[in-house]
Amino acid sequence: MRYLLDTNLLCKETNPRARNWIVQHQLQIAIASMTVAEIAQGIEALPQSKRRTRLKLFLDELLEDYPVLPFDTAAALAWARYVTQAGRPLPVRDSIIAAVALANNLEVVTENASDFANIETVNPMKD
Numbered sequence: 001m002r003y004l005l006d007t008n009l010l011c012k013e014t015n016p017r018a019r020n021w022i023v024q025h026q027l028q029i030a031i032a033s034m035t036v037a038e039i040a041q042g043i044e045a046l047p048q049s050k051r052r053t054r055l056k057l058f059l060d061e062l063l064e065d066y067p068v069l070p071f072d073t074a075a076a077l078a079w080a081r082y083v084t085q086a087g088r089p090l091p092v093r094d095s096i097i098a099a100v101a102l103a104n105n106l107e108v109v110t111e112n113a114s115d116f117a118n119i120e121t122v123n124p125m126k127d
Contacts, residue, residue: 001067002028003122004101006094006110007035010062012125021109021124029109030067032100034093071096074103086117 003025010031012018022029039059046052071079079099083090090098094115101108101119113121 001030001104001106003030003109004069004097004104004106005029005031005035005066006097006108006112006116007038008111009109009124010035010039012111015125017125025109026065030069030104030106031062032097033068033070034096034100036063036068038093069100069104071100072103075099078102082118090117091115 005022009018009022036059039055039062043052043055043059046055069075075096076099079095082099082102083095086095094112098108098116098119100106101116107120107122108116109122109124110116111123111125113123
């Protein structure tokens, strides 16, 4: 694996640029357990509807298609170093995704590189 997909990019999977990048790199991609939690929470917050059913199927496909990397001990230790070295408050969810990337030596694929200070990022949405 080489890349960890950020939640925001997965939510743009229907965008042709994002989709093409994901398809081209599919065998090198993982997702963080925090990303699964963020998507699942969004689904749980929706009323029963076709949209909720469609998003649930999307999550099920993600879980089949990509390895899910946990926030384990190595990631917890990486998180402690990362947030301390940042010297400023960081969004908790993004910092956990960053820590999983650091613990697994992966680049974060995101449209919001500014959310991942001092982390190697790739933005497939840029020209």
